[in-house]
Amino acid sequence: MTLQSKLDAFKADFEAGKPPYNVPYSVIGTMRRATAELIASGAAHKALKAGDRLPEFTLFDPDGKTVSSADLLAHGPLVISFYRGVWCPYCNMELQALEEALPKFRELGATLVAISPQNPVNSRKSIRQNNLSFPILSDPMNNVAATFGLRFEMQDYLVDLYKSLKNDLPAFNGDRSWTLPMPARYVVGQDGVILYAEVNPDYTHRPEPEDMLPALKLAASRRDAV
Template identity: 75%
Template sequence: MSLQAKLDAFKADFKGGKAPYFAPPEIHPIMERATAELVASGQAERALKAGDAAPEFILNDPDGKPVSSTELLKRGALVISFYRGVWCPYCNLELKALEEALPSFKAEGADLVAISPQNAANSRKSLRTNKLSFPILSDTHNDVAAAFGIRFALPDYLVELYKNLKNDLPAFNGDNSWTLPMPARYVIGQDGTILYAEVNPDYTHRPEPQDMLPVLRRKTASAS
């Protein structure tokens, strides 16, 4: 089953209240309104695209070890997935799909990292929950997400909903700003140029991990 098929199945169960999902039905129009407004804002179209220079970053892994994009790119191309946090079931499905695809990325000489605003403890939870073998990095205040053009502030009515649902982003992230990254996937070439970019303001839609393989293969072929 494709990643998007899994996401669609989860969404149907969530909206239908199918066990173990018992979310109040009145929350769905609120979430859909926020997504529609983010789509309409056009922010995704203004985010960094293929051909742009990728911002350099140094972020900590869950053990507090700094991870440098510059150092990673010395070894080969870099695949980056921006995700919202371990509290997001759509993100967890994506992370598991990326783990399954990791050997294919490695075969093309590429590294993979996932970036979220959550703190180290929740990044460790991401690793455990999804049985990941690639680095999870903490982007405090979503500063790197902002550099890529994908950070956004939650509208007040969505903040209120999250609070009512006990989805405490300040506690998850150690940051009171109530901002998130739009889910995004990038492939960065060794020269720092973005080779592939997929940004979606609708968090229920994610690209397939296999979508990046043609880009990685072209990069490998051109280097040989």
Template identity: 75%
Template sequence: MMSLQAQLDAFKADFEAGKPPYQVPPEVIAVMHRATAELVASGAAQRALKAGDRAPAFTLPDADGTLVSSAQLLERGPLVVSFYRGVWCPYCNMELQALQAALPDYRAAGANLVALSPQTAANSRKSARQNGVEFPILSDLRNEVAAAFGLRFELPEYLVDLYKQLKNDLPGFNADPSWTLPMPARYVIAPSGEIVYAEVNPDYTRRPEPSDLLPALRSIATRTPSPL
């Protein structure tokens, strides 16, 4: 089975080569590369929360409007949290599908999984439907939880202009005029609230393999004291 990153690389190669149905001018690709390179160079990813930090608690609505509490999930065991950009991002959709495939392994390790994006509940429902997702997709409106994790960034004006040209209406997707996004990231949080695994990707075309989290999840199980 092809790895998640191999799938992402194959899509990127076709997209940037302009293969049908992706007929994107080279100047558009150049703008996207510039924005990614600047975000990488900014060092923002290094300032995000990392392993050993305490995870901020959050309560957010799922696609049906039901509030989901990280504290309540952590009472049941470890929690995997994935931050993604939205239903409009093909890289994110491939990641959701890969996480869904890994869900039985996470559950076998006693963990729950949630995904967070700044999009509205309607778009979260679309994400779940299109990608066959069975775990909660939560609406982090205005990227407030992403900001608490150090992941929120503001798109540069030239990228905003490009998105507008491409009809990529983030204010519409997110019901938020701010033109902010989270850097894609994945965390494993122990029941104590400690982050035991963190991967932050300022380059949105790069994502860790879902299986990369399993050693961290299993390490939590070995650290949990047995009842007397």
């Protein structure tokens, strides 16, 4: 079963209000409105693309250790997944799919990290609940996401909806910005050039992990040729 088929099945049950979700249709309508507006804004077209250079970053892992993009690239190609948070079931299913594909990434010499605005406590929770063997790096206020062109500010009506659903992002993230990253996936070669980029303002759609393998094979071949 593909990642997207799992996401589609979850979405169908969620929007149908099946237990345990029991979500009113008004909530579904608000979520659809927010997604449609983000798509229409063209924000995704402004995000970094294949051929662009990776913005250098240094973030903290869940144990409080600093992790820099330079150190990660020193070991080989880099796979980056921008993750909204432990509260997002679509993101959690994506992380699980990436974990399943991780052996293939490692065979090609690649390192995988996720980047999230959530605080380290919630990153540790995400890792534990999803049985991950790769780190989730904390990106306060989505500042690194902003350098990728992924950060967006939530509309007031969407903030109100999140509050009504007890999705208190300031508590999850440790800041009051009410911003999120658009879900995104990147493959970066050791020279710092982005080889693969997938950004989707519709959080219910995610690429398959295997879609990155051609870019990772290219990165591996370039490394072997040096």
